[in-house]
Amino acid sequence: MSKLKTSHKVETLIWLTIVVVFFGYSFEFSQEIEIYKFGATGWPRVVLGLLLLVTLGNFLHLYKKGSEAQQGRVGITDQEEDISYDGIGSIKKLIAILAMPLIFAWSLKPVGFYSATPVFIVLIIVLLGEKRIKWVIGITLFIYFLLIFLFMVILNAPLPQGNISPFYDFSAFMLTLNTKLHQSLNF
Amino acid sequence: MIDNFIAGSIALFGDPFSIGIFIFGVIGGMLFGAIPGISMLTLAAILLPFTASLEPAQGVMLFAVIYCTGTYGGAITAILFNIPGAPENAPTAFDGYPMTRKGQSGKAVGAAVLCSAIGGVSSALIMMAATEPLANWAISNIGPPEIFALVFFGLAVASSVGGRTMWKGWMSVLLGLLIATIGQDPVGGINRYNFGFADLAAGIAFVPAIMGFFAVSEIFVQAEKKAIGMYEAPKMSLDFPTILELWTYKIAVIRSMLVGFFCGILPGIGATLAAFMGYGEAVRWSKNKESFGKGNLEGVISSETANNAATGAAMIPLLALGLPGGAMTALMVGVFQMHDLEPGPMVFYNSPELIWIVFAAMFYANLSILFIGLIETKTILYLLKIPFQFLAPMILLLASIGSYIGRGLVLDVIIMFGAGIMGFLLRRSGYSIPGIVLGIILGKIGEQNFAQGMQMVHYDVLEYLSRPICLLLIIAGFLTILTGIYKALSYSFRS
Numbered sequence: 001m002s003k004l005k006t007s008h009k010v011e012t013l014i015w016l017t018i019v020v021v022f023f024g025y026s027f028e029f030s031q032e033i034e035i036y037k038f039g040a041t042g043w044p045r046v047v048l049g050l051l052l053l054v055t056l057g058n059f060l061h062l063y064k065k066g067s068e069a070q071q072g073r074v075g076i077t078d079q080e081e082d083i084s085y086d087g088i089g090s091i092k093k094l095i096a097i098l099a100m101p102l103i104f105a106w107s108l109k110p111v112g113f114y115s116a117t118p119v120f121i122v123l124i125i126v127l128l129g130e131k132r133i134k135w136v137i138g139i140t141l142f143i144y145f146l147l148i149f150l151f152m153v154i155l156n157a158p159l160p161q162g163n164i165s166p167f168y169d170f171s172a173f174m175l176t177l178n179t180k181l182h183q184s185l186n187f
Numbered sequence: 188m189i190d191n192f193i194a195g196s197i198a199l200f201g202d203p204f205s206i207g208i209f210i211f212g213v214i215g216g217m218l219f220g221a222i223p224g225i226s227m228l229t230l231a232a233i234l235l236p237f238t239a240s241l242e243p244a245q246g247v248m249l250f251a252v253i254y255c256t257g258t259y260g261g262a263i264t265a266i267l268f269n270i271p272g273a274p275e276n277a278p279t280a281f282d283g284y285p286m287t288r289k290g291q292s293g294k295a296v297g298a299a300v301l302c303s304a305i306g307g308v309s310s311a312l313i314m315m316a317a318t319e320p321l322a323n324w325a326i327s328n329i330g331p332p333e334i335f336a337l338v339f340f341g342l343a344v345a346s347s348v349g350g351r352t353m354w355k356g357w358m359s360v361l362l363g364l365l366i367a368t369i370g371q372d373p374v375g376g377i378n379r380y381n382f383g384f385a386d387l388a389a390g391i392a393f394v395p396a397i398m399g400f401f402a403v404s405e406i407f408v409q410a411e412k413k414a415i416g417m418y419e420a421p422k423m424s425l426d427f428p429t430i431l432e433l434w435t436y437k438i439a440v441i442r443s444m445l446v447g448f449f450c451g452i453l454p455g456i457g458a459t460l461a462a463f464m465g466y467g468e469a470v471r472w473s474k475n476k477e478s479f480g481k482g483n484l485e486g487v488i489s490s491e492t493a494n495n496a497a498t499g500a501a502m503i504p505l506l507a508l509g510l511p512g513g514a515m516t517a518l519m520v521g522v523f524q525m526h527d528l529e530p531g532p533m534v535f536y537n538s539p540e541l542i543w544i545v546f547a548a549m550f551y552a553n554l555s556i557l558f559i560g561l562i563e564t565k566t567i568l569y570l571l572k573i574p575f576q577f578l579a580p581m582i583l584l585l586a587s588i589g590s591y592i593g594r595g596l597v598l599d600v601i602i603m604f605g606a607g608i609m610g611f612l613l614r615r616s617g618y619s620i621p622g623i624v625l626g627i628i629l630g631k632i633g634e635q636n637f638a639q640g641m642q643m644v645h646y647d648v649l650e651y652l653s654r655p656i657c658l659l660l661i662i663a664g665f666l667t668i669l670t671g672i673y674k675a676l677s678y679s680f681r682s
Contacts, residue, residue: 011616015358022365025380033375036638037646040372040379043634047368051361057675058354064679069617070352071678085415093414098407098608101583105600108591121580128413128576139577147584157592 003066012062015055023048097127112162112171118144152178188315192550195543199248199551208245209548212252213555217563219253220260220272227257227273231518235525243526244541248548250519255498255552257515258458259303259560262491266295267570270402270582274393275458275494277624278466280401281349282479282486288419289482297427298484299491300560302440306492307553309444310451310499315546318503321452329453332640332651336660337453338633341460343664344467345625346671349480351617353675359619363626364633366391373635386598395590395599396627399606400620402586406579407611413575420575427561428484436488439469447493451500458497463625465493495556499549505530506542 026041026048033039061070085091104120121140130136151157152174161171199205219230231253238246261272266283279299286295313321342360350356369380370390381387412418443465450461469489470479479486505516523530528538535542570578590603610620644650652658 018365022380025382029372029377029379031375031377033372033377036374036642038638038641040375040377043372043637044365044368044379047361047364051358051365054354054357054361057672058352058358061352061354061675061679067351067617070675090414090416094411097410097414098611101403101587101604101607102601105587105597105604108587108597108600113588113591117584121584124580124583125576128410128579130574130576143577143581143584147588151588151592157588158595159588160591160597 008062012059019052108160110164111167113159114171114174115167191543195547198544212249213256216253216256217260220257221263238522239525244544246522251545251549252552254515259556262299269405275462278462278490282483285482293426294428295487302488302492303495304557306495310496311550314499331636333656335636335640336657338629340660340664343667349619353671355618359622360626363623364630367627367630374638395603398586399603400610403607404610440492443489443492444496447496448500451497458494461497462490462494465489
């Protein structure tokens, strides 16, 4: 008897879509290489063929056994414990936590590291449940200045500066401060 | 050998400036190894220009010391936060982090300190005794066909570890291999799967992918638990393993030393595959296989012994043949070249003192891991006391910076967070994150060596299999795969 759930069908469909999209896209670079018989597509297509086979094997397992773990598997961690949500609020919170770092990453190019970072730290701390304002501000300032000290002052690492005003101007101001500090210390 | 070693030790510790460089390398390597995303490579890259003002022996010695201690440093965050400081520490997290969750962090870190030191010291000793003969053996017996066979075997082992089913283990490995095909193909330089993004032509870098799949996805897993009120702070413990307890794992230590040393000698393979294979072999020979991934001390011991055993071995192809085995040894070539030296057989004749200072420094650096590691461990364990809501932004930002500064691409930070979300969802569905990561790491190496190997044997499979090491590894790989398929199918059809 089938133990398939809708989530199993969606999972299989996603894998099949990956195989089809990547296989289709492989025709974009299907060029011969004079010194190599299998060309640029040989290796990825073998990987895709194998992926198709194991996806079908996985579907068979899902059909027969559902989400059940195979007996005797090594190294299955405790991450796979059952998680249940008590309401829409916790789901919204999780989506916000997942989305926030991506928004931060996307903002790095226009806004720059120096301006985007403190906002990101505050939002993550609050989303993770910290409500004490003094702690939120204190820890944000601590992390921000620690990172600035380590990567800007000590390591001189080139961090994203942003490309729109006033964020770019703020980054330029920070870098000027750093240069003056280095000059005054003869660093 | 002993006379040369003593002479190297005297040269190292007879000069206060050399001692200062040695101490800087030990502490710097440990610190940079322990910060997620900011690996020992970052430190080495920053220091490279400054080595021009040092003596050649001091420059090479500094990098060798950073290599030894940096490989150990990455184990600390792997155990405490499930965030490997470097790819070679990834298998350490499989059992190290579950041990932390169970309140056995002291035991795991203590074992990592001791086994890193044992692996490193033994490797340094073998390196001193056998650099020349081993290098000669490797050059005549190991080529691209053997390296591909080893990668094939490594992937077969990886598919059997992690993943709720054998199918999911393989799907994870193949996803990693597919991700590794993004960017230019290793033979003709043709762009593959860049989907219109010019920056993707350079491929997916290891650091953002590893940070995303391990560090970011772990933060998301814990954040989810926090959001639904299931979060439990990891328990801190200072109970180090006893000598008697570690003695029971002596066979695992010796096996991992051998695996690590063998992998370390092979150019391009190095400490990462050594750690995965050391872990895989520990699982294969264990009577208690199911306990791996749930906090088995043997998992930490095997991984950390193997990756440090690879450090000394990786110096053999570099010093004897001039072939760098990985990124860190490639940077060492840069140090040689800055002083108009070429690593290779002639160094043994032209600058023997340099070789023995480096050998002695690596030996003492590995010993330092033991002493400094044990002293600093208790302090480091207090990191677990930091509330998650304060630790999470710090880790996310360190991982972001680490991903960005590698190539200066914001795209790498986006890829890292994308990999984090993907890793979070895949973990929930029972896929193997280590399998994906190993697929990414070995994909390019495997494809490149397969192409070169096929050209060498003129695409003749029989000629390929006539090479004994290839035949052995390919048979071992297929046996692992077929056993897995048999077990999976018989389980599926069992009522």
